[in-house]
Amino acid sequence: MIALIQRVSRASVVVDNQTIGAIDKGLLVLLGVEREDNREKMEKLATKVMSYRVFSDENGKMNLNLTQAGGSLLVVSQFTLAADTERGLRPSFSGAGTPEQALGLYEEFVAFCRAKGVTTETGQFAADMKVELVNDGPVTFHLQV
Numbered sequence: 001m002i003a004l005i006q007r008v009s010r011a012s013v014v015v016d017n018q019t020i021g022a023i024d025k026g027l028l029v030l031l032g033v034e035r036e037d038n039r040e041k042m043e044k045l046a047t048k049v050m051s052y053r054v055f056s057d058e059n060g061k062m063n064l065n066l067t068q069a070g071g072s073l074l075v076v077s078q079f080t081l082a083a084d085t086e087r088g089l090r091p092s093f094s095g096a097g098t099p100e101q102a103l104g105l106y107e108e109f110v111a112f113c114r115a116k117g118v119t120t121e122t123g124q125f126a127a128d129m130k131v132e133l134v135n136d137g138p139v140t141f142h143l144q145v
Contacts, residue, residue, distance in 0.1 A: 001041045001105065002032035002081045007054050007139035011074045013123040014130040021121035026071030027054070028133050032081025033097035033105050042105050045145045046112045049073070054139055066118060073113055076123035076131055077106050099126065
């Protein structure tokens with residue numbers, strides 16, 4: 001399971017010209033599901049995302065996690081993160097989870113974060129989405145479990 005996280009001052013998702021999810025300070029999470037992923041990996045990754053210390057403390061050091069910084073999550077399904085790009089000029093998606101598997105783990109990821117008390121907005125699974133963000137830093141990390 002893969003999460004590309006970006007520290008943002010704001011982010012939003014638009015589908016069919018309607019904003020369906022938006023946050024101010026927090027993390028935009030682009031979430032990719034691979035074939036071997038399961039609930040255990042999802043919980044491990046969600047915990048890591050919420051605990052990762054990417055927000056600045058009073059000394060300007062990245063020592064605060066999402067909750068400590070008072071931030072929110074915007075979680076967007078990102079099928080292309082599971083691409084194999086090592087050979088050729090066209091990505092292979094043979095290692096990506098099935099749509100059913102990916103939807104289930106995506107929904108469980110969101111529910112897990114909400115159950116931990118984190119304000120969590122979402123995109124729309126398998127939709128053509130327009131994602132807008134202001135990357136604060138910029139700060140971007142690739143997390144994988």
